Amino acid sequence: MFIHGNRLQTLATALLLSSLLVRPLATHAADDLAEPKTVGEREETSEAVATAEASANDGAPNWEENTLTGNWNGARQKMYDSGVQADLLYTANFLHNSSGGLKTGGAYMGHIDLIMQFDGQKLLGWEGGSAYLQWISNSGGRFNRNYVGSLMGVDNFEAPVNRSGVFKAWLQQSFLDDQASLRVGLYPIDSEFYVTDSSGVFLHPSFGMAAEAASFGSLAGPSIYVTSSYGARLRIDPDPAWYAMFAVTRGVPSDRINTAGPNVSWQNSSGSMLIGELGFSPVKAGLLQDRPASADNKSDDFAPISKVALGLWRFTPQFQQLVAVDTAGEPLSATHWGSYLLAEQTVYRVPDANRDVALFCRYGFTDGTTSTLAYSVSAGLSYRGPFASREKDTFGIAATRAHADPQGRSQLSNDAGTPLSSSNETVLEMTYRAQIASGLVLQPLVQRIFNPGLYLSNATVAGVRVQMAF
Known part of the structure; x- marks a missing residue:
């Protein structure tokens, strides 16, 4: 595998940053640590669906504390005890662009999630079996498309078109004493791959799956929000500190992304995407000292975020390069592939409280010839419980940058019908979730x-997200 010199230098920088995330914790806050969190235990807004997905592994949810409608006079608990869990979420975003971009103005966007989880053991006596179904519906305007024109997007719920339908639908079988599991069905890879818990509070799409991996190549793109495809995922946890995941999914055709609904049929998909991720938790490995529960708080269940992961993905078959041609004028082809590195770590905890500061950094790159974005880099922090009286609030600040190589810039310039003024798009976001x-x-x-868009004037976006769990 050949990596350009500047990308190798950036990757080395990201590796250094990931090590720096770990060192301050070891030297300044090691006494404040316990076991790491599992996905969904942080209450970040854009991870609400992931929280519902993980809750079956964490015991019965606290509906009285976490929903507007409570336990339905015990009906929810009875359903849960029989192996069925239902969750309904509604999110409304109001955003306004006050300067730059395509034009000033604002828009409303709405999103509904109806989630059903099924415990195979309780329902059918199916040991190690489970199922998951998620129906989504979008409404409102196209804020980024009409007002901003960002390559990376603005809002992680915005879709090319408003559609309603099934987004996730998979069966899972656990085996090897729950050290391995296999999922098969409608499977979006951004539900587990290339994600960090500490970036989940942000609305910008690139703090979910990063922009360069989420962008579409000349032929197809990944199974991610808002359009999923069929696939299978294998996860192995040989040790509490390590995990490995591998998935293969059908590609979503690039020429259908603006018209496709929440999923693409097997016949209408294009090629396949293969992705693998290897992850490691420094805290679980014992590289950072855990702090036992204090005498006054023996039930302390605080768990810090702690993860370093490396991923690699590619599509089959080969794609056409964006603009490069051979001597006969025929498009050259290349493998559409990429890799990424991410790290996140709790670096400070308020003593004897579920209030903490976590940092994250991520870097990923592509082949640079079959899709417009060559690489992206992002970093930021989230502060859960910034005030003693607001333990469930979260403050976050982060930045992300996406870069286009020569072929990507040529294609983007042709699409825009104007010369580009930059090769990089950068976004800074600050938010407070209350x-x-x-x-x-x-x-x-x-x-x-x-x-x-690499050619528009700088934009300033402000807004608010309202989320209700019923």
Whole structure:
């Protein structure tokens, strides 16, 4: 595998940053640590669906504390005891662009999630079996498309078109004493791959699956929100500190992304995507000292975030390069592939409280010839419980940058019909997620977008997200 010199240098920098994330914790806050969190235990807004997906592994949810409608006079508990869990979420985003981009103005966007989880053991006596079904519906305007023009997007719920339908639908079988599991069905890879818990509070799409991996190549793109495809995922946890995941999914055709609904049929998909990720937890490995529960708080269940992961993905068959041609004028072909490195770590915990600061950094790159974005890099922090009286609130600040190589810039310039003014698009986001009441979240935010679309003037976006769990 050949990596350009500047990308190798950036990857080395990311490796150094990941090691730096670990060192301050070991030297300054090691006494404040316990076991790491599992996905979904942080209450970040954009991870609400992941929280519902993980809850079956964490015992019965606390509906009275986490929803507006509570336990339905015990009906929810009875359903849960019989092997069925139902969750309904509604999210409304109101965003306004005050300067730059395509034009000033604002829009509303709405999103519904209906989630059903099934415990195979309780329902059918199916040992190690489970199932998951998620129906989604989008409504409202196209804020980024109409007002900003960002390559990376603005809002992680915005879709090319408003559609309603099934987004996830998979069966899972666990085996080897729950050290391995296999999922098969409608499977979006951004539900597990290339994600960090500490970036889940942000609205910008690139703090979920990063922009260069989420972008579409000349032929197809990945199975991610808002359009999923069929696939299978194998996860192995040979040791508490290590995990390995591998998935193969059908590709979503590039020429159908603006018209496809929440999923693409097997016949209408294009090629296949293969992705693998290897992850490691420094805390679980004992590289950082855990702090036992204090005498006054023996039931302390705080668990810090602690993960370093390396991923690699590629598509089959080969794609056409964006603009390169041979001597006969025929498009050259290349493998559409990429790799990424991510790290996140809790670096400070308020003593004897579930209030903490976590840092993250991520870097990923592509082949640079079959899709417009060559690499992206992001970093930031989230502060859960910034005030003693607001333990369930979260403050976050982060930045991300995406870069286009020569072929990508040529293609983008042709699409825009104008010369580009930059090869990089950069976004800075600051947000505060406040839990107003049980099941009700209010989240104001501001974004500064530099060089949207690589040719537009800098944009300033402000808005608010309202989320309700019923």
